[in-house]
Amino acid sequence: MNVPMLDVTRQNEPLREEIQTAIAQVCDSGAFVHGPACKAFEEAAARYCHVPHALGCASGTDALLLALMALGVGPGDEVIVPSFTFFATAGAVWRLGAIPVFADIDPVTFNLEAEDVARRVTPRTKGMIPVHLFGQAADMTALGQVARKHGLWMVEDAAQAIGATHRGAPVGGIGQIACFSFYPTKNLGAMGDAGMVTTRDPVLAEKVKILRDHGQHPRYIHHVVGTNSRLDAIQAAVLSVKLRRLDAYAAGRTAHAAAYAEHFAAPQYAGVVTAPRVAHGATSVWNQYTIRVHGGRRDALQKHLADRGIGSAVYYPKPLHLQGCFAGLGGKPRDLPHTERAAEEVLSIPVYPELSQAERAWVIESLADFAGSLAPAVPLRRAA
Numbered sequence: 001m002n003v004p005m006l007d008v009t010r011q012n013e014p015l016r017e018e019i020q021t022a023i024a025q026v027c028d029s030g031a032f033v034h035g036p037a038c039k040a041f042e043e044a045a046a047r048y049c050h051v052p053h054a055l056g057c058a059s060g061t062d063a064l065l066l067a068l069m070a071l072g073v074g075p076g077d078e079v080i081v082p083s084f085t086f087f088a089t090a091g092a093v094w095r096l097g098a099i100p101v102f103a104d105i106d107p108v109t110f111n112l113e114a115e116d117v118a119r120r121v122t123p124r125t126k127g128m129i130p131v132h133l134f135g136q137a138a139d140m141t142a143l144g145q146v147a148r149k150h151g152l153w154m155v156e157d158a159a160q161a162i163g164a165t166h167r168g169a170p171v172g173g174i175g176q177i178a179c180f181s182f183y184p185t186k187n188l189g190a191m192g193d194a195g196m197v198t199t200r201d202p203v204l205a206e207k208v209k210i211l212r213d214h215g216q217h218p219r220y221i222h223h224v225v226g227t228n229s230r231l232d233a234i235q236a237a238v239l240s241v242k243l244r245r246l247d248a249y250a251a252g253r254t255a256h257a258a259a260y261a262e263h264f265a266a267p268q269y270a271g272v273v274t275a276p277r278v279a280h281g282a283t284s285v286w287n288q289y290t291i292r293v294h295g296g297r298r299d300a301l302q303k304h305l306a307d308r309g310i311g312s313a314v315y316y317p318k319p320l321h322l323q324g325c326f327a328g329l330g331g332k333p334r335d336l337p338h339t340e341r342a343a344e345e346v347l348s349i350p351v352y353p354e355l356s357q358a359e360r361a362w363v364i365e366s367l368a369d370f371a372g373s374l375a376p377a378v379p380l381r382r383a384a
């Protein structure tokens with residue numbers, strides 16, 4: 001049976017008529033940039049994230065850039081970011097001439113670890129970017145304590161986590177400002193690129209609004225240099241249709257995650273695979289279901305699944321502190337042990353809401369015969 005890692009068409013196909021009607025309305029209106037479709041989506045997204053301000057932009061990467069620009073990040077500023085994340089988190093910092101300072105992760109949640117962040121604070125540190133990786137909210141309480149103690153801001157990178165919560169608070173409104181991506185593989189996926197900045201702070205919201213429009217305010221008057229980063233009205237129309245289903249999509253992902261968790265609790269997985277866990281106080285919307293495969297067997301498991309027609313993916317194989325473009329920052333192997341270990345062990349398996357019961361059963365059966373094919377369970381040797 002062929003089980004793709006992700007198949008966005010399965011989600012979009014049932015919405016064909018509704019999406020086509022919404023797109024046709026934009027075409028007929030002639031309002032392709034900003035206009036009613038964008039405003040309607042921004043209002044609905046603000047309600048969904050429980051924030052007063054939601055501002056559409058061209059991508060999640062641009063959302064990060066705009067948020068950092070609104071906070072005044074510039075040359076010489078240090079911003080603490082995870083190394084175990086999608087490139088854009090650090091790339092946005094770098095592009096503003098600032099310095100991404102890489103911190104390690106909590107090995108259980110894969111998210112920024114507050115104590116390690118605290119160790120990396122210097123007099124030049126301006127803020128941090130907690131990423132809610134794979135859909136699970138980062139520990140905003142512990143990170144917030146570090147931020148308050150040192151007078152830092154927090155930009156949430158919520159690109160993978162729309163709808164997740166920390167201590168009941170939806171991501172997007174916990175830090176000073178937050179960034180979302182609607183890249184097609186995200187939980188709320190457009191039919192192209194799209195992104196959004198959210199904040200509770202009216203001053204930051206106004207800045208983002210001006211910055212995404214070349215910094216002009218009023219028209220043709222520039223006190224700051226911004227960029228052109230708009231939410232495409234056609235994408236906004238698509239996103240409004242899909243936002244209405246987002247809770248149902250999240251419920252589908254959660255059901256798959258629960259079934260996998262139950263399966264991985266079996267004794268044959270001890271020492272072979274660790275299933276993802278959600279920390280106390282956090283929720284996950286399961287953008288990815290990411291297991292750890294121990295004993296150097298990750299690539300073997302990936303191949304085993306591929307041989308059975310099952311897609312899987314490694315997010316992310318190379319930590320950012322070891323990327324060539326950041327070599328000038330002096331990152332070395334063993335700097336961030338939890339990050340480097342995760343890069344060697346992680347494997348994400350299909351968890352999209354449209355995954356059928358039969359497909360999920362095939363994934364589980366295939367995982368089970370991988371675990372069963374290994375040497376019979378010997379009590380794990382403890383590290384000396």
Ligand SMILES: *Cc1c(COP(=O)(O)O)cnc(C)c1O
Binds near residue numbers: 088
């Ligand atoms: C996808 C993603 C981004 C970038 O979003 P784009 O819309 O692709 O530009 C940033 N951060 C994280 C964690 C992401 O997963």
